Amino acid sequence: MLLDEALDLILSHAKVSGRQELPLADCFGRVCCRDNNANHPLPGYDQSARDGYAVCGPGSSSDGKHQTFPIKGEIQAGLCHEITIGSGEAYQIMTGGLLPIGTERVIAQEDCQIAGAELIVGNTMLCSSALNIRARGGEHQLGAQLVDAGTRLNESHLALLAAAGNHLIEVFERPRVAFFCSGSELVMADEQVKNGQKYSSNHLLLESLVKKFGGQAKGFGVVADERVAIGELLQTIKDSNADIVISTGGVGPGKFDLFGELLPDCGAQILYQSLHIRPGRSTLFGLLDDKLYFGLPGPPTAVRVLFLELLCPLLRKMQGMRFFHNQRLQAALDHPISLKSSRAICFKEGVYRHDGGRVVVGYPCERQTPNCSIMIMPGKVSYDKGDQVLVSIAQTD
Secondary structure: OOHHHHHHHHHHOOOOOOEEEEEHHHOOOOEEOOOEEOOOOEOOOOEEOOOEEEEOOOOEOOOOOEEEEEEEEEEOOOOOOOOEOOOOOEEEEOOOOEOOEOOOEEEEHHHOEEEOOEEEEEHHHHOOOOOOEEOOOOOEOOOOEEEOOOOEOOHHHHHHHHHOOOOEEEEEOOOEEEEEEEOOOEEOOOOOOOOOOEEOHHHHHHHHHHHHOOOEEEEEEEEOOOHHHHHHHHHHHHOOOOOEEEEEOOOOOOOOOOHHHHHHHOOOEEEEOOOOEEOOOOOEEEEEOOEEEEEEOOOHHHHHHHHHHHHHHHHHHHOOOOOOOOEEEEEEEOOOEEOOOOOOEEEEEEEEEEEOOEEEEEOOOOOOOOOEEEEEOOOOOEEOOOOEEEEEEOOOO
16 A cells, blocks of 8 residues: 555544543643633733833923933832822833823833932933833733634743633543554563563653654553464453553564564454555554554564654644644755665655755764655665755644
């Protein structure tokens, strides 16, 4: 099956998760179910944008260049009772302080002269366009839409919602993802490894990817290539509340690749058993009762590719995100690429960047984290520097 056909098939079985209401502090990374409007205007009151002096009207002048105002008092940030300022008067005020009723402007502290209990200000400052006032509702009026439905909430969204008095947010529940790794040679990282065994890196890889893209991860460890052990584990997961099940290994043509046989025995319906891509050709997708089942190959490079290309869009759709497909861009190669075969889409880890109005992509350097997948289409085995290729970007937001 072709990659995009497989993705369409998977997404056709995706169900948007349920809803729950959470305190704002618990909503980081969650996707909101509905538009969120301001419960209070921003700012919530007329306030000073600078440390300085609130003034009203003209002061007295003896030289025609400066004006003098008697300082009637001091207003700290957090003072809640209202004060009325008279014409020709001034109040010292702090940033965020509640403006006296009748204030026309705030003169920044560095532009003021103080002589005893009087404020002296140059005429040019009193004619400045900078009023240094943040008017009530000047940023967002009461009821203004702040965050659209289907948005994954980040720290900026949370700060804005908090400032507007929104403390309970309705969000989509996180999809529940059960996963395990198969292979008689595998042990978990906290176990003693013997000669002929190796640690399961896929277990941590899957847990990290599930969490990164918004799912609830529930690991079921490793299982040996034994019919009884695999069958018992599949039944345990079948009886769980998981929405998605992922296994690694056991889906190829080998003697001990048993999942193609055992899944139907557990009541699963397999919808495809191979994809026209490299790495990741030997893979399967099906339905295990009401759960979406992904049988991924054993190599971690293939696990990563298939997760990013198939499971990331699925997780985003199940969380109610407005845009759930990976972003695909045309990019110029930063170096030549040669392949052994061109019969299927070939995926390579890549790092893309914007360079002078164009997108450039190349292989990651040592210890550099990939931020995309390079998609090399069938039909060509050799690419020169500057040739155009497709890149796939799996974004969390």
